[in-house]
Amino acid sequence: MTYRGRFAPSPTGPLHFGSLVAATGSYLQARKARGLWLVRIEDLDPPRTVSGSADLILRTLEEFGFAWDETVIYQSSRTESYQQALQQLIDHHLSYPCSCTRSELQALQNNELEDHEELRYPGLCRNGPLRTTGSHAWRFRVPTEPVCFTDGLQGEQCIHLRDSTGDFVIRRRDGWFAYQLAVVVDDAAQGITEVVRGVDLLSNTPRQIALQIALGLPTPDYLHLPLATDRTGQKLGKSTAATPVNSLNAVGTLWNVLQFLRQNPPDELQHATLNTLWQWAIEHWQPDVLKNIRQLEYVA
Numbered sequence: 001m002t003y004r005g006r007f008a009p010s011p012t013g014p015l016h017f018g019s020l021v022a023a024t025g026s027y028l029q030a031r032k033a034r035g036l037w038l039v040r041i042e043d044l045d046p047p048r049t050v051s052g053s054a055d056l057i058l059r060t061l062e063e064f065g066f067a068w069d070e071t072v073i074y075q076s077s078r079t080e081s082y083q084q085a086l087q088q089l090i091d092h093h094l095s096y097p098c099s100c101t102r103s104e105l106q107a108l109q110n111n112e113l114e115d116h117e118e119l120r121y122p123g124l125c126r127n128g129p130l131r132t133t134g135s136h137a138w139r140f141r142v143p144t145e146p147v148c149f150t151d152g153l154q155g156e157q158c159i160h161l162r163d164s165t166g167d168f169v170i171r172r173r174d175g176w177f178a179y180q181l182a183v184v185v186d187d188a189a190q191g192i193t194e195v196v197r198g199v200d201l202l203s204n205t206p207r208q209i210a211l212q213i214a215l216g217l218p219t220p221d222y223l224h225l226p227l228a229t230d231r232t233g234q235k236l237g238k239s240t241a242a243t244p245v246n247s248l249n250a251v252g253t254l255w256n257v258l259q260f261l262r263q264n265p266p267d268e269l270q271h272a273t274l275n276t277l278w279q280w281a282i283e284h285w286q287p288d289v290l291k292n293i294r295q296l297e298y299v300a
């Protein structure tokens with residue numbers, strides 16, 4: 001089977017170091033396997049989408065010498081497929097409407113949430129929505145058994161979704177489909193055989209595998225790369241306003257990414273052509289040196 005990998009940025013701003021690491025890791029993994037590498041723009045959440053940033057991300061990827069196979073998919077054009085998947089779950093009694101608001105649930109627990117994170121849902125609407133009027137979300141009825149998988153770098157993972165997120169949202173109250181459902185439908189539609197991304201998304205994987213099983217879709221392999229942090233251990237990323245990557249010095253920046261990924265690129269390649277650096281990186285790509293590493297400090 002041909003290896004099919006992907007990079008799936010959300011167009012919420014320009015590409016930053018953390019997303020360049022995910023792009024590079026997934027690209028090297030695909031090219032080393034002589035497989036295909038696809039790009040999917042996750043513009044699923046219009047309130048968070050920054051106009052122009054999808055084009056900017058694609059242009060930056062080109063400037064860094066990434067070459068994607070097949071046409072770029074935009075999640076904003078995939079609503080019908082998400083609706084079909086939701087209907088399939090509803091038909092199998094695996095999804096139910098929920099009238100609880102985020103603030104009602106937040107009041108029950110007192111946590112700050114990261115991107116893609118949710119509170120554990122205590123199942124208030126499991127047997128029917130508490131309120132039948134007004135808008136409602138759709139939740140996925142999580143399995144009682146644990147979800148287990150072996151991550152390519154982070155090893156054995158086993159999670160009881162009942163205890164972590166509980167029945168999670170797959171279509172939001174505002175009508176938009178949730179990341180968890182969209183990513184599963186799209187990874188299957190694009191025939192992705194391995195997902196390579198940052199370890200900040202590791203905790204989402206059991207939810208995605210549970211949805212794949214419920215929808216009868218194949219489960220790809222997963223490999224979660226260490227997260228780039230600053231000196232204080234804070235994630236570098238859009239939320240911490242990390243600076244956009246500098247494509248004027250694409251070779252130097254890519255060299256830094258390879259160094260961050262512990263590939264030890266030779267010093268002289270800092271001044272090579274992009275093509276030469278990519279050739280070296282593909283030939284020498286060795287993700288195993290990152291085994292069990294969840295975060296690495298990046299000193300710009």
Ligand code: GLU
Pocket residue numbers: 007008009010042183197201
């Ligand atoms: N769009 C997600 C993000 O930029 C990544 C999704 C994924 O790789 O599964 O955080």
